[in-house]
Amino acid sequence: IDGVAGSYRYDHDNDGIWDLTDTDDDNDGLLDWFEINDGNDLTGQFDADNDGLDDYEDDDDDNDGILDIFEL
Helix, strand or coil: CCCCCHHHCCCCCCCCCCCCCCCCCCCCCCCHHHHHHCCCHHHCCCCCCCCCCCHHHCCCCCCCCCCHHHCC
16 A cells, blocks of 8 residues: 555546645635635535535544545
8 A cells, every 4th residue: 555545545627636735626616725714615625424514524424334544
């Protein structure tokens, strides 16, 4: 294993760049820093399990009961 935690391995837009280093995770043309800081919830980041927490602040992104740090 390369030591990278599961939640940092995601590539939501399937562009070959992990979300950790991708400047536009969802490939919508808006940079992630803008989506996070623009004060508009409609341009927010991913919430894969629809629990109200964006994936970057959710310890279990897919809500399967296994913390992301233990998933590959």
